[in-house]
Amino acid sequence: MSKVPSDxxxxxxxxxxxxxxxxxxxxxxxxxxxxxxxxxxxxxPRVGQAVSASKAFGTVESPKSxxxxxxxxxGTVSAVNEALDANPEAINGDCYGAGWICEITPDDxxxxxxxxxxxxxxxxxxxxxx
Numbered sequence: 001m002s003k004v005p006s007d008x009x010x011x012x013x014x015x016x017x018x019x020x021x022x023x024x025x026x027x028x029x030x031x032x033x034x035x036x037x038x039x040x041x042x043x044x045p046r047v048g049q050a051v052s053a054s055k056a057f058g059t060v061e062s063p064k065s066x067x068x069x070x071x072x073x074x075g076t077v078s079a080v081n082e083a084l085d086a087n088p089e090a091i092n093g094d095c096y097g098a099g100w101i102c103e104i105t106p107d108d109x110x111x112x113x114x115x116x117x118x119x120x121x122x123x124x125x126x127x128x129x130x
Contacts, residue, residue, distance in 0.1 A: 002034060004029070006118040010029065010120070011115055014032035017072040017073065017115060023104065024073065024106050025102075025103050026071070027095055027099055032095075033092050036064065037063060039088045040063065041060075042058065042061070044058050044082070048076065049076070050075075051074060053072065058102075072115055073111040075107050078104060079102060081101055081102065
């Protein structure tokens with residue numbers, strides 16, 4: 001069973017988002033990293049890059065596949081987890097901590113409320129495994 005922390009928001013594309021001090025930290029969920037397998041490369045966005053909700057902004061690569069990363073909300077990339085360049089497997093080991101992808105300064109922080117909470121995401125995952 002995938003871990004789904006209750007203090008995060010989630011997308012149907014399996015990204016998580018957390019508002020912290022005016023920026024939104026983003027990563028992929030435990031479900032996503034389990035289904036990808038061993039992450040071998042992450043294509044990060046650029047600091048200063050504008051991202052749009054539901055649009056691809058980078059990729060995560062495993063021996064099985066290359067998967068797009070989708071922005072959970074619109075805004076500007078304010079930080080990226082450069083440690084993933086040398087250690088992409090941090091996503092597998094700690095997807096909600098050391099394996100975060102980037103931080104976005106949101107155009108509208110209220111857009112975070114439109115994402116699924118933990119209970120809704122768990123219900124959504126239940127429809128995928130049925």
